[in-house]
Amino acid sequence: MSAVTSRPQPRKPRKPRTSKLGWNLLGLLVVVTAGFPVYWMLNTAFKPAKDAIDPNPHFFPSTFTLENFGRALDIADFWGPVTRSLVVSAVVVVIGIAVGLLAALAISRFAFRGRKIVIVGILAVQMVPLVAMIIPVFLLLNDLGQYDKLTGLIITYLTFILPFTVWTLRGFIVNIPKELEEAAQVDGCTPTGAFIRVVFPLLAPGMVATSVYGFIQAWNEYLYALMLMSQQNQTATVWLSNFITKNGTEYAPMMAGSTMMAVPIVILFLLVQRKMAAGLTAGAVKG
Secondary structure (H helix, E strand, O other), rough: OHHHOOOOOOOOOOHHHHHHHHHHHHHHHHHHHHHHHHHHHHHHOOOHHHHHOOOOOOOOOOOOOOOOHHHHHHHHOOOOHHHHHHHHHHHHHHHHHHHHHHHHHHHHHHOOHHHHHHHHHHHHHOOOOHHHHHHHHHHHHHOOOOOOOHHHHHHHHHHHHHHHHHHHHHHHHHOOOOHHHHHHHOOOHHHHHHHHHHHHHHHHHHHHOOOOOOOHHHHHHHHHHHHHHHHHHOOHHHHHHHEEEEEEEEEHHHHHHHHHHHHHHHHHHHHHHHHHHHHHHOOOOOO
């Protein structure tokens, strides 16, 4: 009997470690680039005011102080603008999600005449620069008696946050198979019941992610809040301009105020971070 010789199995090619190292370095560069402004804000907020204008800046503060936060609270009313910003941002998100969800559902699930025109219109609205609409918005709100009112500011924010909400939620709804709704209807659910019991739970992470981004857009908006609101009704972003005086800019108190303004966003993100991560990865359906 002759011995049977077996051929050696070919080895699988190994991925080069240099490629993985390069991606890690690129990721580290992105993190440092995005995180350095936040670090510098905190660094300036906790250092003495004289060190903030030092021509030779130090990357690590020599001494820590809380005087800048006291100065930020004393220079102008802080809680009033923050409260107004919270109210405006929360109302915009609630209305935007409620209306945007219905609009996104109609665009995604129903075929009607002019559907493509609606989709193109949503994209076109997002491409219009906000600065180009200041004068028309001002004249319209003035005619409606909504100038220098929170309701007018809410309506204005909805004009650019609502299209973003509709377009984002449409992407999440499209990635949910229609067969799930059809199966629920076969089991006896109505179309509304199938949406509430099947689609809505799958859509919840996407709604959370969209709400957070909408809240951040409304919270950080500066141009319309400056042009449409008086100093008595200013929002948190406009409140920061109080640190620019005729004697110069008080950078340390301004950074302290910016740090306090960032706290609500950080708290919101920490509360919904799990849903946020799930919403960003939603739509990965196994075939």
